[in-house]
Amino acid sequence: MKLYKLFSFQAKNALKTLALVLILLDVLVANAQQNEDTSVIWKKMEAVLKSMKTPVFPNKTYSIINYGAKSSSTFDNTLSIKKAIQDCSKNGGGTVLIPKGTYFTRPIHLESNVNLHLEDGAELLFSANPKDFPLVHTTFEGTECMNYSPLIYANNKTNVAVTGKGTINGQASNDNWWSWCGKDTYGWKEGMPKQQKDIEILMSMAEKGIEVKNRIFGDNHYLRPNFVEFFECTNVLIKDINVINAPFWVLHPMKSTNVIVDGVNINSHGPNNDGCDPEYSKNVNIKNCTFNTGDDCIAIKAGRDADGRRVGIKSENIIVQNCKMFDGHGGVTIGSEMSAGVSNVYVENCVMNSPNLDVAIRLKTNSKRGGLIENFYVRNIEIGEVNEAVLKVDMFYNVHGNQEGSFIPRIENISLENVKVKYGGKFSILALGRKDSKIKNITLNNVLIEKVNTPFSIENVENLKFINTYINGALANTTGM
Structure with missing residues (x-):
């Protein structure tokens, strides 16, 4: 009997050890998959950059x-x-x-x-x-x-x-x-x-x-x-220039391909003074710039409502690197004019900081816009202070009266990796999806958000993941969401 109890005790311990090993393996595999996935993502960005050539002019x-x-x-x-x-x-x-x-x-x-x-x-x-x-x-x-x-x-x-x-x-x-x-x-x-x-x-x-x-x-x-x-x-x-006192949108690549915006300093606080608005454009690199604006610092567009669907050219491969964002409604945003769709946005190595910066990362649309936003990737970002949210995703953006229609938008694949936030504002994530079109696949990996009033306000989001993410000192998870 003693041998049986000893064997039983050892067997139970062995099973527990095996279970722990399996759990550990699952975690390692998940982390490895996550690292592999992000590596592939950023290699795609590098491929786009290598395909772009800086314009060269005769020496006259x-x-x-x-x-x-x-x-x-x-x-x-x-x-x-x-x-x-x-x-x-x-x-x-x-x-x-x-x-x-x-x-x-x-x-x-x-x-x-x-x-x-x-x-x-x-x-x-x-x-x-x-x-x-x-x-x-x-x-x-x-x-x-x-x-x-x-x-x-x-x-x-x-x-x-x-x-x-x-x-x-x-x-x-x-x-x-x-x-x-x-x-x-x-x-x-x-x-x-x-x-x-x-x-x-x-x-x-x-x-x-x-x-x-x-x-x-x-x-x-x-x-x-x-x-x-x-x-x-x-x-x-567009390189190195200083821009002040704009009537409306500041830099607007429209239906353009292979656009480099490098080292530009924008300081313009008028109404709708977006800093840079690539629209219907492909392969755009915005780097080393400073934005102090009366509206969004960078706002990626793709046409509005019927006109966006008529043109039908999506904005894609938009790369933002080493930029500083101060005053503005949003740091890097998509929409609300995005009816033709936006794909493959990469944001890395940026600093955002101002009590007058409402949202760091913002995606906005509604059922009059329709369109698809997909593959929005952010890494290595430092955020000093934002007012409303670190990440805001809104399928009910309302401007110019009734914005309800029959063109249901889609938003999927958003990733924030290696992000530090000192003052998170009202929400870390404010995400408003639709019952008939949920926001899909939001991942926060190695994100630290401090001093935020309410960690989350989330409706109709499918597959929200937290990996090594801390909000107000607590490890974030999806329990109860």
């Missing part, structure tokens, strides 16, 4: 001074800059030089193989008079139209750049463009014009399928122009 320089330009805040240098650009492009390309000084100008239209280069100490001072802005094929909040030209504009060009340590100044303020948003904080007063009526007209035109060439706005309308827009361009470089 065309100084605008040689075309009659004068350093002045009132002298109109538009024709001098235009002639320099045309000669540069006609002769095979090169650099159009803006020397040290201040140069007033109306909108600038770039040509292929031209690098518009601003010397350190150079400033382009743009007109704020709407009558100086010709109509061009452009877009407003994800809907194409004929509207005021962007301040710097390139349409269907190849190998084109804006570079240098100088400054582009849109001169927007409460006294001109900004008041059109219709908010008193930006100078609007009762009886002054505002954009809302024109937005509604444009939305209606898009829903009715009216051709873009017949969606005419501009003079006597109040849709503000984008600052720098590359429309249907290939091989684009």
